[in-house]
Amino acid sequence: xxxxxxxxxxxxxxxxxxxxxxxxxxxxxxxxxxxxxxxxxxxxxxxxxxxxxxxxxxxxxxxxxxxxxxxxxxxxxxxxxxxxxxxxxxxxxxxxxxxxxxxxxxxxxxxxxxxxxxxxxxxxxxxxxxxxxxxxxxxxxxxxxxxxxxxxxxxxxxxxxxxxxxxxxxxxxxxxxxxxxxxxxxxxxxxxxxxxxxxxxxxxxxxxxxxxxxxxxxxxxxxxxxxxxxxxxxxxxxxxxxxxxxxxxxxxxxxxxxxxxxxxxxxxxxxxxxxxxxxxxxxxxxxxxxxxxxxxxxxxxxxxxxxxxxxxxxxxxxxxxxxxxxxxxxxxxxxxxxxxxxxxxxxxxxxxxxxxxxxxxxxxxxxxxxxxxxxxxxxxxxxxxxxxxxxxxxxxxxxxxxxxxxxxxxxxxxxxxxxxxxxxxxxxxxxxxxxxxxxxxxxxxxxxxxxxxxxxxxxxxxxxxxxxxxxxxxxxxxxxxxxxxxxxxxxxxxxxxxxxxxxxxxxxxxxxxxxxxxxxxxxxxxxxxxxxxxxxxxxxxxxxxxxxxxxxxxxxxxxxxxxxxxxxxxxxxxxxxxxxxxxxxxxxxxxxxxxxxxxxxxxxxxxxxxxxx
Numbered sequence: 002x003x004x005x006x007x008x009x010x011x012x013x014x015x016x017x018x019x020x021x022x023x024x025x026x027x028x029x030x031x032x033x034x035x036x037x038x039x040x041x042x043x044x045x046x047x048x049x050x051x052x053x054x055x056x057x058x059x060x061x062x063x064x065x066x067x068x069x070x071x072x073x074x075x076x077x078x079x080x081x082x083x084x085x086x087x088x089x090x091x092x093x094x095x096x097x098x099x100x101x102x103x104x105x106x107x108x109x110x111x112x113x114x115x116x117x118x119x120x121x122x123x124x125x126x127x128x129x130x131x132x133x134x135x136x137x138x139x140x141x142x143x144x145x146x147x148x149x150x151x152x153x154x155x156x157x158x159x160x161x162x163x164x165x166x167x168x169x170x171x172x173x174x175x176x177x178x179x180x181x182x183x184x185x186x187x188x189x190x191x192x193x194x195x196x197x198x199x200x201x202x203x204x205x206x207x208x209x210x211x212x213x214x215x216x217x218x219x220x221x222x223x224x225x226x227x228x229x230x231x232x233x234x235x236x237x238x239x240x241x242x243x244x245x246x247x248x249x250x251x252x253x254x255x256x257x258x259x260x261x262x263x264x265x266x267x268x269x270x271x272x273x274x275x276x277x278x279x280x281x282x283x284x285x286x287x288x289x290x291x292x293x294x295x296x297x298x299x300x301x302x303x304x305x306x307x308x309x310x311x312x313x314x315x316x317x318x319x320x321x322x323x324x325x326x327x328x329x330x331x332x333x334x335x336x337x338x339x340x341x342x343x344x345x346x347x348x349x350x351x352x353x354x355x356x357x358x359x360x361x362x363x364x365x366x367x368x369x370x371x372x373x374x375x376x377x378x379x380x381x382x383x384x385x386x387x388x389x390x391x392x393x394x395x396x397x398x399x400x401x402x403x404x405x406x407x408x409x410x411x412x413x414x415x416x417x418x419x420x421x422x423x424x425x426x427x428x429x430x431x432x433x434x435x436x437x438x439x440x441x442x443x444x445x446x447x448x449x450x451x452x453x454x455x456x457x458x459x460x461x462x463x464x465x466x467x468x469x470x471x472x473x474x475x476x477x478x479x480x481x482x483x484x485x486x487x488x489x490x491x492x493x494x495x496x497x498x499x500x501x502x503x504x505x506x507x508x509x510x511x512x513x514x515x516x517x518x519x520x521x522x523x524x525x526x527x528x529x530x531x532x533x534x535x536x537x538x539x540x541x542x543x544x545x546x547x548x549x550x551x552x553x554x555x556x557x558x559x560x561x562x563x564x565x566x567x568x569x570x571x572x573x574x575x576x577x578x579x580x581x582x583x584x585x586x587x588x589x590x591x592x593x594x595x596x597x598x599x600x601x602x603x604x605x606x607x608x609x610x611x612x613x614x
Contacts, residue, residue, distance in 0.1 A: 336534050
């Protein structure tokens with residue numbers, strides 16, 4: 002059986018912890034496990050969809066070609082075959098070809114309406130969606146896929162004409178199993194200068210007119226292209242943006258919890274002068290949320306400084322984003338220094354990146370807190386910042402959520418109740434939870450936490466942070482009782498949220514690709530300045546209740562985000578009162594959160610490695 006590509010999606014700056022032989026063994030185990038589980042149409046892909054050998058070996062040459070040179074050669078060969086075929090086709094039907102006429106919009110597309118198949122979507126529906134996993138639901142006897150979206154929903158439209166796929170790992174052969182359009186062209190954006198991040202079989206190059214964009218030159222040492230995003234274009238002229246948490250691999254899809262945000266259907270402006278609507282002064286964060294999203298989205302794309310991505314910018318700039326009602330929060334590699342703090346929170350301010358952007362959005366919207374819990378739930382907890390005592394969530398992201406400026410807290414800071422500070426909470430699976438999950442220990446391949454054995458600082462950092470750890474679920478031994486419905490499906494999703502009333506409501510919610518690492522959020526240079534270095538590309542969606550578009554008869558009500566479990570619409574919670582308009586936000590984990598007990602052990606390395614040898 003061929004070896005499979007597994008999820009090594011970690012942004013920890015340290016070298017890989019496994020030997021190459023051990024990685025091969027892990028890959029084979031994942032493939033074998035997935036093959037056993039593949040008993041339905043969605044899970045029927047064979048294990049060689051993750052073959053780690055991405056390119057067929059070439060005959061010995063005087064100089065061996067690099068992986069990138071081989072990719073370019075395949076693109077050229079595919080283009081030549083397309084050209085020959087096009088000439089043959091043009092002889093027969095070129096005279097019958099008629100210019101395509103875009104279907105005109107008949108009504109304004111509301112922010113909660115998408116190109117996805119009809120569901121129970123309405124203005125109270127969660128803007129963040131859970132990705133379906135029917136094989137998991139069957140195996141564990143749970144009904145937990147209500148209101149979810151599928152992989153096929155995202156890329157399976159027969160009207161799809163062009164798709165930009167930004168990701169860390171791309172197994173195109175697996176992605177292609179969900180594509181039904183016969184004319185779609187794909188642009189794959191990732192770090193494709195080696196054989197670990199991109200797999201494309203020979204037949205796919207010509208069939209899907211694949212173009213690859215290698216961003217490895219934009220990455221510093223230990224940096225990753227971690228963004229997980231789609232930009233899809235359709236025959237009717239519309240476009241749709243998807244921000245999600247899933248590597249495009251079989252393992253990520255089938256044995257891990259994943260979520261996504263899907264934009265409304267976006268259409269081009271009818272008037273040429275509106276193409277640069279995002280560049281106008283005086284934008285209002287409440288009235289022009291979608292236009293600000295467009296400005297920030299384009300600023301992120303521009304940070305690649307890549308001619309191929311510039312073509313996407315030219316195209317996407319023509320589209321009207323006004324139906325979008327969330328904020329864009331991203332990271333891009335670079336050194337950042339900001340001094341005029343008060344100017345940074347004005348609506349027209351240039352968008353920041355990394356933790357500075359999170360702080361900027363929270364303060365721009367007036368969502369600062371002096372109490373409550375900042376809950377960070379990720380699939381990687383990287384090493385300490387500049388000191389073994391400092392943790393990204395505890396010492397930096399809490400400052401972004403609190404009133405004031407995002408200063409790095411002193412190394413000896415510890416949260417104490419009643420001190421006008423936000424309580425840091427880290428959601429992380431225990432050993433027991435992982436071993437009870439869908440693929441047992443194999444499900445933990447995506448979870449990266451070094452508890453000891455690498456450097457002394459790692460162990461001291463872990464011991465200093467453990468007091469903030471909470472379980473992924475309390476129902477791993479009885480999954481049918483899990484409200485969220487993902488108790489036995491390990492998380493690859495990354496979420497951050499602030500609650501001031503223990504999850505009766507949430508003040509804001511962030512879905513992102515960013516783990517708890519300074520590579521993703523930024524490594525602070527000074528504790529009293531907004532100066533930091535970012536190593537990785539990341540992208541996420543910030544949901545705030547007052548930004549969300551609702552119908553006219555509810556505009557005067559205060560909007561609140563109410564956690565939803567197993568569905569996207571909130572229950573009619575009476576204690577919130579009729580004066581509030583309740584909008585759902587779907588949570589991937591169960592609440593109330595349960596703190597680690599004395600016998601609970603977090604899943605981490607090197608102990609977990611022993612189970613995969």
